[in-house]
Amino acid sequence: MAWFEYCLSKTERPSYAYDLVLASACVMSTCVVWCAVVWCGVVWCVGYENSIHRRLDNFIIGLTDVDSSTSPPQRNNYPMCATWSGSVKMGSKVELKCNANLPKYRYLIAQASASAPNGKFTICELEAYESLNENSSKWNRQSNMALAGFQFKQLNVRSVLDCMHKCKQLGGCDSINFHPASKLCQLNSHINGYNITTLTSDTNWLFYTTNFSDKY
Numbered sequence: 605m606a607w608f609e610y611c612l613s614k615t616e617r618p619s620y621a622y623d624l625v626l627a628s629a630c631v632m633s634t635c636v637v638w639c640a641v642v643w644c645g646v647v648w649c650v651g652y653e654n655s656i657h658r659r660l661d662n663f664i665i666g667l668t669d670v671d672s673s674t675s676p677p678q679r680n681n682y683p684m685c686a687t688w689s690g691s692v693k694m695g696s697k698v699e700l701k702c703n704a705n706l707p708k709y710r711y712l713i714a715q716a717s718a719s720a721p722n723g724k725f726t727i728c729e730l731e732a733y734e735s736l737n738e739n740s741s742k743w744n745r746q747s748n749m750a751l752a753g754f755q756f757k758q759l760n761v762r763s764v765l766d767c768m769h770k771c772k773q774l775g776g777c778d779s780i781n782f783h784p785a786s787k788l789c790q791l792n793s794h795i796n797g798y799n800i801t802t803l804t805s806d807t808n809w810l811f812y813t814t815n816f817s818d819k820y
Contacts, residue, residue: 659726660692662717664797665700667709677713684797685712686815695728701815704741705771705778706795735816742817743768750781750809752802754792761789768812779813 665685668677685702692698712732716725757774761767764782767789771777774791781790785808803811 659716659720660688661720662690663688663692663720663725664713664715664717665702666713666715666797667702667706667711668713669710672711677715679715679718680796682713683709683795687797701817702735703778704735704814704816740817741814743812743814746803746811748805748807748809749803749811750790750806751779751792751794751798751811752804754779754794754798754802755781755790756793758788758790761787763787764789764810764812767791768814771814779811782810782812783808784810 664687666677666682667685668682683703683706685706686700688698688700714725714727714730756776759770761770764784767780767782770789771780771791776793776795777791778794779792781792782788783790
């Protein structure tokens with residue numbers, strides 16, 4: 605189980621808060637919108653059992669090697685592990701798996717969506733686990749979609765599997781667009797994530813992302 609390094613507060617700064625060992629002084633009325641923990645491949649997040657669970661809507665998990673006491677995380681300026689899409693039901697546990705094409709990082713960042721109610725971020729419990737097999741990944745397809753504005757290379761390939769292989773082989777690739785008819789492969793780079801508005805609807809394309817596939 606992962607440990608919180610610390611959580612910055614508007615009025616106080618707890619030195620540490622081990623999960624299930626010591627309760628943090630960082631509470632919903634004073635805590636700012638991010639915390640940092642050890643790097644991981646899989647994140648489990650548990651929401652509160654009351655109305656403040658809406659603060660978890662569309663929350664973000666990021667990565668960094670920089671100690672936050674030296675350089676606090678800045679939104680849209682750190683590598684993106686994953687984003688939870690939508691709301692988290694009261695008292696429920698949700699799981700996010702990191703982008704499998706990213707290298708290892710020392711710390712994990714949990715941050716509220718820019719549109720979070722009251723500008724607050726509240727988590728009941730956060731668990732982070734290292735991937736058991738760095739080569740175990742799963743590609744996720746979104747049909748009739750393509751990501752615009754992030755292509756750094758395009759090439760003709762034999763199949764979508766070949767396109768996926770090129771993405772892994774070349775490095776710096778976070779997702780792919782694939783055109784089945786022409787076998788055109790577009791490699792995308794968006795280490796800090798992308799805005800959902802840059803996903804365009806197009807019946808001729810397929811959009812793929814990859815994440816770790818470990819079972820816990």
